[in-house]
Each structure stands twice: as structure tokens, then as C-alpha cells.
Amino acid sequence: MKSHRRILSLVAVILTLVLIQLAPVERTNPPVEKEITAPDTVKAILRNACYDCHSNQTKWPWYSSIAPVSWLLVSDVTDGREEMNFTTWNRYPAKKQATKRKKVWEEVKDGDMPPLPYRLMHPEARLSDGEKEQLHIWSTTP
Numbered sequence: 001m002k003s004h005r006r007i008l009s010l011v012a013v014i015l016t017l018v019l020i021q022l023a024p025v026e027r028t029n030p031p032v033e034k035e036i037t038a039p040d041t042v043k044a045i046l047r048n049a050c051y052d053c054h055s056n057q058t059k060w061p062w063y064s065s066i067a068p069v070s071w072l073l074v075s076d077v078t079d080g081r082e083e084m085n086f087t088t089w090n091r092y093p094a095k096k097q098a099t100k101r102k103k104v105w106e107e108v109k110d111g112d113m114p115p116l117p118y119r120l121m122h123p124e125a126r127l128s129d130g131e132k133e134q135l136h137i138w139s140t141t142p
């Protein structure tokens with residue numbers, strides 16, 4: 001009896017996982033308008049560690065096709081782009097660009113960006129001390 005129930009709940013879980021794949025998920029990459037201007041070294045760091053969530057050039061990994069992971073990733077990217085988008089940088093007035101630049105260092109200094117789960121899945125996005133220093137200088141130069 002007990003193993004019966006276990007098989008039934010396993011079937012239910014599998015069915016659920018199959019069925020949620022049917023929900024439509026839009027993984028977009030809207031057009032790049034004007035990329036942020038920064039020294040090449042800084043741009044390379046941003047591309048490498050931030051662009052998946054803060055640009056219109058997201059590299060969607062294979063697991064972003066699988067629900068429920070897809071829902072989480074799409075919502076992260078949507079929120080990230082809304083907060084700050086390095087490829088629609090022209091939409092920000094100069095003052096806002098300056099504030100965002102300062103915020104970059106605040107987040108990086110505290111180790112809040114890139115977020116920990118992202119760093120776990122993307123070892124190449126973990127910033128070295130040297131890279132952090134580059135962002136620091138760029139971010140705090142008026």
C-alpha cells in the first residue's frame with residue numbers, strides 16, 4: 001500500500017513537471033539601442049558578469065527552457081533590465097547614468113552583484129579583485 005502511494009505521488013510530480021512545460025515563456029532579446037560607453041576593459045567585465053541580466057544580449061542557457069527554472073530566470077532578467085540596462089543606456093539622462101554607475105560599485109563592493117546563484121552557475125562571472133578594482137575606478141571617476 002505504502003509503495004503504491006509513493007509511486008502515485010511520483011507520477012503526480014512527473015505529470016506536473018511535464019504539464020508546466022506547456023505554459024508559454026517568452027525569452028526575449030529586444031534590440032540594442034546604444035551600448036554604454038566605457039573603457040574596453042570595463043566593458044569586457046560588464047559583458048562577462050552583468051549582461052545576462054542587465055542588457056538586451058542575454059545568453060539564455062539551456063535550462064532556461066525548462067519550467068519552473070525558466071520562470072525564475074525570465075523574471076530575474078526582466079527585473080534586472082528594468083533596474084539598469086547597459087544596452088539602452090541612451091534612455092537615461094546624464095544624471096541617472098552617473099547614479100547608476102555609482103550603484104554598480106556599491107553592489108559589487110558588497111558582493112551583491114552578480115547574485116550568488118548566478119555566480120554558482122557561472123564561475124566565469126565571479127569577479128577577481130583586479131576586476132573589482134577596475135569597476136571601482138570607472139564607477140567613481142566623475
Ligand code: HEC
Nearest residue numbers: 049050052053076079080083084103104107113114115118
Ligand atoms: C542573474 C541576474 C543578474 C546578474 C548577472 C547581475 N544582476 Fe544586477 N540586478 C539583478 C536584478 C534582478 C536586480 C534588481 C533587483 C535587486 O536589486 O536585487 C539587479 C539590480 C542591480 C543594481 C541596482 C540598480 C539600482 O538602481 O538600484 C545594480 C547597480 C546592479 N544590479 C549591478 C550589477 C552588476 C554591476 C552586475 C555585474 C557585475 C550585475 N548587476 C549582475 C540581476 C542581476
